[in-house]
Amino acid sequence: MLSGSCSEAGSDAIQKARMPPPRGLQLHLGTPAQPHQVDTLVMQNLGYFQLKASPGLWQLSIAPGRSQELYQLLSSSTGASDTHASLWSGQRSSGSGSSPAAAHNANVTTHESTQVLLHSFTGKYLLLKVQKRPGKESEPLLPAADDMGAVAASAAAAKASNVINVFTVASGHMYERLQKIMILSVIKNTKSRVKFWIIKNYMSPHHRRVIPAMAQQ
Numbered sequence: 676m677l678s679g680s681c682s683e684a685g686s687d688a689i690q691k692a693r694m695p696p697p698r699g700l701q702l703h704l705g706t707p708a709q710p711h712q713v714d715t716l717v718m719q720n721l722g723y724f725q726l727k728a729s730p731g732l733w734q735l736s737i738a739p740g741r742s743q744e745l746y747q748l749l750s751s752s753t754g755a756s757d758t759h760a761s762l763w764s765g766q767r768s769s770g771s772g773s774s775p776a777a778a779h780n781a782n783v784t785t786h787e788s789t790q791v792l793l794h795s796f797t798g799k800y801l802l803l804k805v806q807k808r809p810g811k812e813s814e815p816l817l818p819a820a821d822d823m824g825a826v827a828a829s830a831a832a833a834k835a836s837n838v839i840n841v842f843t844v845a846s847g848h849m850y851e852r853l854q855k856i857m858i859l860s861v862i863k864n865t866k867s868r869v870k871f872w873i874i875k876n877y878m879s880p881h882h883r884r885v886i887p888a889m890a891q892q
Contacts, residue, residue, distance in 0.1 A: 677704065677733070677791060679801030681722040684749055696722030697805055699817045700746060701738035704728060710736055710788070724803075730795055736788035737805070743787060745811045749804045751789045839865065842872045851882045858889065 681702075683694040698719040704726045705712035717724045726735075735751070737743045793799060807814075841861060845854040854873075861869055873886065 676725065676798035677728045677735070677793065677801060678723070678725040678798065679803055681717045681724055681803040681805060683722075683746075684804055684806045695719075697746060697816060698722075699742075700805065701740070701742040702726070703736050703738045704733055704791075705736075706732075706734055710734055711738070714738060728791075728793060728798075730793045733791045733793065734788050735791050735801075735803075741816065745807055745814055745816055746805045747808055748787060748789060749806045751791075751804070752802045837867050839867050839869045840872065841869060844874050844877055845882070846877045848879060848881075851879060855885075855889070 681696055681700060683697045685694050696719060697717055700717040701714060702724055703711045703714050713726050715724050715726050737746055737748060791801065843854055845851045858871060
């Protein structure tokens with residue numbers, strides 16, 4: 676497992692003091708031959724990201740598209756407590772005497788990808804730093820509608836349709852009985868139209884016969 680924290684560096688000394696994490700930045704993990712095997716998004720909370728990976732040599736990169744158009748990698752480093760993995764830049768020098776540790780100390784150049792070496796299944800924690808490309812400093816990664824506007828629009832659409840969607844899974848006869856009680860309770864305590872979604876693969880033969888009859892009622 677590869678996890679870490681992604682931070683954004685500002686373009687001047689004032690911005691470098693405190694910059695919010697690049698929420699929504701898309702990262703790809705793969706190999707030079709197949710760069711996109713696993714992907715994830717940087718979260719707003721501490722810039723956390725997580726990627727599923729087994730031991731081996733991996734390439735971590737900013738995903739092509741909007742993320743790569745706006746951002747570039749500045750540096751990457753492992754946590755002080757990480758003794759099971761080493762990291763070096765994707766742009767290694769051609770000298771034969773360069774070592775992962777030496778390259779790690781010099782890993783400050785700008786590039787789109789960096790190589791990560793996992794030595795064990797315990798995983799590693801990576802500190803990743805990115806920066807907006809020149810001329811892109813004022814452009815947002817996520818559209819404004821992604822924030823409160825999208826939530827308000829979704830709420831308005833749900834209110835207009837006046838339909839409550841309930842998703843439920845019941846495995847076993849006891850849970851199916853509880854599911855029936857839940858369905859009746861919801862219907863009796865709301866004036867809105869209710870639509871129940873039940874996964875068919877987990878339903879018993881008896882429950883499959885009863886549910887259509889309850890829907891007709």
